[in-house]
Amino acid sequence: MEIEREINPHFEDYLFDWDYKFYFLVGGYGSSKSYNTAFKIILKLLDEKRTALVVREVYDTIRDSCFSLFDEIITEMELDDRIRCVVSPMQIRFPNGSKIIFKGMDKPAKLKSINNVSIVWIEECSEVKYAGFKELLGRLRHPFLKLHMILTTNPVSKNNWCYKHFFIDKKKKLFILDDKELYKKRTIIINNTYYHHSLADDNYFLPKSYIEQLDDLKTFDIDLYRIARRGQFGVNGRKVLPQFERRPHYEVLDMMHKIKKPLHKVGMDFGFETSYNAIVRLVIDDENKILYIYWQYYKNQMTDDKTAIEIAEFKNTQELIRADSAEPKTIKFYQQEGFNMRGAKKFPGSRLQNTKKVKRFKKIICSEDCQDVIDELEDLTYAIDKDGELIEDEFATDPHTFSAIWYGLDGYEVSDLKEHKYDDSVYEKGKGVANKTSDPYKRGGTVF
Structure with missing residues (x-):
């Protein structure tokens, strides 16, 4: 034909x-x-x-x-x-x-x-x-x-x-x-x-405009510029998030207030003995592809009932928390306690996919109040195998806040240029009206 x-x-x-x-x-x-x-x-x-x-x-x-x-x-x-x-x-x-x-x-x-x-x-x-x-x-x-x-x-x-x-x-x-x-x-x-x-x-x-967006990669991630704009193989740098930067808390809040259509996300990773319960509040500037991290909770050796008491504010705000779906019993407990919590989607290869997703942000700006996030992510490097080669979905340390960010971003794709019409994380559970909190940024800022 x-x-x-x-x-x-x-x-x-x-x-x-x-x-x-x-x-x-x-x-x-x-x-x-x-x-x-x-x-x-x-x-x-x-x-x-x-x-x-x-x-x-x-x-x-x-x-x-x-x-x-x-x-x-x-x-x-x-x-x-x-x-x-x-x-x-x-x-x-x-x-x-x-x-x-x-x-x-x-x-x-x-x-x-x-x-x-x-x-x-x-x-x-x-x-x-x-x-x-x-x-x-x-x-x-x-x-x-x-x-x-x-x-x-x-x-x-x-x-x-x-x-x-x-x-x-x-x-x-x-x-x-x-x-x-x-x-x-x-x-x-x-x-x-x-x-x-x-x-x-x-x-x-x-x-x-898309080509201009690719050209702009050169200013914040030279490895990604080589891949995305020049289409060339290379030896990747050891640093996982070269675009990560810390800022004073008041500066972060000021920058977030200027976002035209902010997307609010919350992610949680579970831990107990040597790992940690890690929660992060995130704001996404989808237009400029910037991720803001402005609040954290980070503790271990805490039973679920004690953690529920310490993070009780989430019951009041009814923010959607996307958490590690490998712990369905834990998620069920928090749901019964009145938290708006769902399991984030996990599948074979999701570690690599989630890492790539976070790396696609032009900037990752973290409040200096989130010291544990900074400690884990500012100098996070890839793990190396026995032949000295990078392992692209494993890291030199176990960054619990990175996992929390993965879960918080579940359902959001950085490379997707489609307009996001609403933000489900600031909607009340089971209702079609936005949460009444006048300033969502004022919910956080304290490091427990």
Whole structure:
């Protein structure tokens, strides 16, 4: 069938090239590599009867990313009357018998029942484990169709398996391609692999304001600037939150008062003997992507009944506390005591996802009254494995306030530019009216 559609010139050759087994796409944020990969697969499956497998490390992240992207493109192409996007189980079915199936590497047993897959797309391949990549290679098989595997990613550390496998592994003395050559030539073909590099500048449909936002990363996180704006691999710095800064409490309150649409969040991590009950009150400046931390509670060796007495103010304010869902009995206790508390969503890989979420803030500004937050986060560094390589979801210390921040941010996505219409944390439990507290910032400020 004939399809007319405007495309980004930098992706034109890639869209129609099916001569190679591997397609490795690396690039900065907003470069449209994922969009064009989804479009490429749709065109192929319309032309030939095939089964394509789309994979991410965590299955729960697929619906709002890959699946919705396919759905969006199919609707834009006005093919939604012919191509069916089935939600449960997630599948896309074509009129010629082609289909796209979606799986997560956190549920490996589900891969064993897959047969005759001739195309595999691994989205955010740097998050998939190397063993998972090799497992998927074994699932890529068909009696007569040519086989293809597409890998897309934002660049990460040069210690990641995808860099070592497709570029350079110094330890194994393996040299395939110098990534600097790829940044210069933009597309390179070596052996049976098609390499493609892209930046936000290659996406003609991207607003100028988004590119300016990426340019601004250079002022507060040079590592993220390298990844998001330049689309280049590198050696990540050891510091987890280089944009973290402390300010006097009165300055923090003054800055928060100037936010046009502040989002109020509260997170709680549970602990007892050597770990801590940690609670943080947060305010998000969504427009400027700044996270404020202005109140904390931090104690250990406290039973739940004693803690409930010390944090009784939350019963009065009815602020929503998002807490560690691994402790359902504890959450139930606080709910019965009258606290507005819910478990934050946890899933395999959530530590890494939550860490990345916090790192996306341009600034993290903490009140000097929150000394335990400062002690844990100001110089927080990544853990190092036996080979001296960074472990991106583990830290040199156990930062309980960091976990509390993760839980408090549950349901909020820093990279999401959609407008937040309301803030559920300052709504009364079970009611549709805002809490009557005249100044939410005056609730906190004391370190217990």
